[in-house]
Amino acid sequence: MRQISRSKVKRDWAPTEPAFRRFLDWLDEGHDSKGERYLEMRQRLVRYFDHKQCVAADDLADETLNRVVRRLEEEGTITDATPPHYCYIVAKFVFLEHLRLVRHEVTSDDSEFDSAAIAASSSAPPDQTAHKMLDCLDLCLQKLATGERDLILEYYRGEQGEKIQRRRELAEKLELSTNALSIRACRIRDRLEQCVGRCSAGS
Amino acid sequence: MTYNPLDRLLTQYLLGSLPSEEIERLDELSIADDDFAAKLNSAEKDLVDAYVRGELPAEDVHQFKSAYLSSPKRREKVRFAETFLSFQRRAATRPVVVRAGVTRSEKHESVWKRLLGGVWSGTSRSSNARFAPQWGLAGAALLLLIASGYLLNTNLELRQQVSRADAERALLAQKEQQLQHQPAAGQAANAANPGTEKNNPQPSIDHLKVAAFVLMPPLRGSGSPPIVSWSAGTDLVVLKLELESSDFATYQVVIEDSATRQIAWQGASVKPFSEGDRRTVSFALPPNLLKPANYLVQLKGIRSNGTTELVSSYPFRSVIK
Numbered sequence: 001m002r003q004i005s006r007s008k009v010k011r012d013w014a015p016t017e018p019a020f021r022r023f024l025d026w027l028d029e030g031h032d033s034k035g036e037r038y039l040e041m042r043q044r045l046v047r048y049f050d051h052k053q054c055v056a057a058d059d060l061a062d063e064t065l066n067r068v069v070r071r072l073e074e075e076g077t078i079t080d081a082t083p084p085h086y087c088y089i090v091a092k093f094v095f096l097e098h099l100r101l102v103r104h105e106v107t108s109d110d111s112e113f114d115s116a117a118i119a120a121s122s123s124a125p126p127d128q129t130a131h132k133m134l135d136c137l138d139l140c141l142q143k144l145a146t147g148e149r150d151l152i153l154e155y156y157r158g159e160q161g162e163k164i165q166r167r168r169e170l171a172e173k174l175e176l177s178t179n180a181l182s183i184r185a186c187r188i189r190d191r192l193e194q195c196v197g198r199c200s201a202g203s
Numbered sequence: 204m205t206y207n208p209l210d211r212l213l214t215q216y217l218l219g220s221l222p223s224e225e226i227e228r229l230d231e232l233s234i235a236d237d238d239f240a241a242k243l244n245s246a247e248k249d250l251v252d253a254y255v256r257g258e259l260p261a262e263d264v265h266q267f268k269s270a271y272l273s274s275p276k277r278r279e280k281v282r283f284a285e286t287f288l289s290f291q292r293r294a295a296t297r298p299v300v301v302r303a304g305v306t307r308s309e310k311h312e313s314v315w316k317r318l319l320g321g322v323w324s325g326t327s328r329s330s331n332a333r334f335a336p337q338w339g340l341a342g343a344a345l346l347l348l349i350a351s352g353y354l355l356n357t358n359l360e361l362r363q364q365v366s367r368a369d370a371e372r373a374l375l376a377q378k379e380q381q382l383q384h385q386p387a388a389g390q391a392a393n394a395a396n397p398g399t400e401k402n403n404p405q406p407s408i409d410h411l412k413v414a415a416f417v418l419m420p421p422l423r424g425s426g427s428p429p430i431v432s433w434s435a436g437t438d439l440v441v442l443k444l445e446l447e448s449s450d451f452a453t454y455q456v457v458i459e460d461s462a463t464r465q466i467a468w469q470g471a472s473v474k475p476f477s478e479g480d481r482r483t484v485s486f487a488l489p490p491n492l493l494k495p496a497n498y499l500v501q502l503k504g505i506r507s508n509g510t511t512e513l514v515s516s517y518p519f520r521s522v523i524k
Contacts, residue, residue: 034501034513044234047243050276051219051230057276088234133286141290145448146480156248157291160258163249182245189248191448193283 019073027083064091136199155185213246219270251284415441418517428518441487449482451504461497493521
């Protein structure tokens with residue numbers, strides 16, 4: 001099932017470099033984010049498809065972005081919605097198409113998943129994997145600037161009840177709003193997570 | 204933001220336990236609304252953390268296992284959270300100290316700027332003096348006064364030294380870069396005018412009027428850019444960029460006009476420095492290269508194969524006093 005759905009979302013069309021640049025400019029809405037906005041939008045789309053239980057979430061996110069790039073290339077501009085909103089509209093269509101394909105092709109046996117087995121496999125990684133990930137985390141934390149390392153360890157430390165107060169104090173100490181602190185902590189954690197993922201995969 | 208009743212909606216959305224119309228509404232927001240997307244990102248991390256810490260209510264645990272864990276990507280997030288928790292528990296015996304950062308140093312900077320007549324000095328250091336109570340209140344107060352005076356004076360000197368060191372370092376880096384890029388021209392000029400260097404010596408750093416500034420990594424959605432202000436008599440503007448991470452041995456720095464994209468200055472091979480627990484990149488440029496406008500400093504890490512990778516962009520507004 002997974003191979004079928006993944007291959008079905010691949011399309012022949014690929015954006016040209018000028019088309020992709022135009023798309024980046026359009027997505028940035030006048031503020032050059034140096035590609036950050038694109039990465040963020042892709043991350044949102046991947047999460048969207050992933051939450052919709054799509055196995056090929058990355059491919060569907062790329063397909064969505066490709067369609068937006070193509071539309072921009074054909075039309076020159078898109079004015080009927082803001083860039084993020086337009087991406088959502090396209091993503092919704094891509095998802096519905098994908099759903100039709102999957103319903104059409106997948107047998108009933110394939111469509112079921114054993115949630116208990118998944119839960120069991122995820123809750124206790126084998127010792128070896130756990131040790132490797134821990135070593136990788138240690139390594140990746142060392143790559144962070146000290147301030148970032150301290151921030152992320154402090155931000156995610158402790159029990160749920162005391163976290164709110166601690167974060168408030170941390171935000172005051174760093175002279176940031178709690179919202180800005182949260183965004184900063186999330187960005188560091190995302191980077192850390194990617195670093196640990198790459199490291200534990202052996203790359 | 205945190206896993207608590209106020210964020211119940213986000214939690215329910217992440218667990219897939221909302222009515223379909225509500226899910227669709229939040230689906231849209233998760234892509235189309237920056238603020239919501241950021242909150243959702245944060246809430247998801249807190250939810251996963253709460254699960255691995257065993258802090259989720261029983262009904263959420265069931266939903267978490269049956270819905271959230273159905274995706275390999277999300278299972279990876281849980282694995283990371285488990286690893287992170289193990290790390291934190293292992294490190295629990297060690298105290299964590301978080302540096303006061305960002306704007307505090309900028310505030311200190313402006314205070315020291317006034318004290319030092321427009322020349323900025325670097326890192327702030329807090330000093331805690333503890334005195335034994337048996338000296339008595341009056342004695343302690345007197346000692347505190349003397350100690351404060353001494354520390355203030357020492358701190359002033361230290362800051363002046365740091366400022367000079369920054370400017371010297373930036374100048375040396377700049378000179379090294381010029382030599383690297385114009386060796387032939389330089390040699391030819393020296394050969395033609397052997398006395399030139401002697402007749403036009405570089406001004407001593409002690410006599411230069413330097414305006415130095417720290418630029419922090421920008422936050423998404425942060426307001427107006429920081430001001431880099433300098434007066435007509437300023438000889439050199441020193442910019443110090445605080446690095447978010449230290450992945451590269453050398454960096455390329457490009458300053459471009461935010462509006463026109465014209466490059467105002469660039470440094471080809473700038474080395475980072477450690478200052479206590481911070482990693483910074485410093486460089487100096489003549490102020491006449493900057494006009495009153497918005498600029499963007501693009502910091503690119505130079506890989507071993509010579510290619511570059513954009514590390515961060517630091518916006519600032521140049522203002523002539």
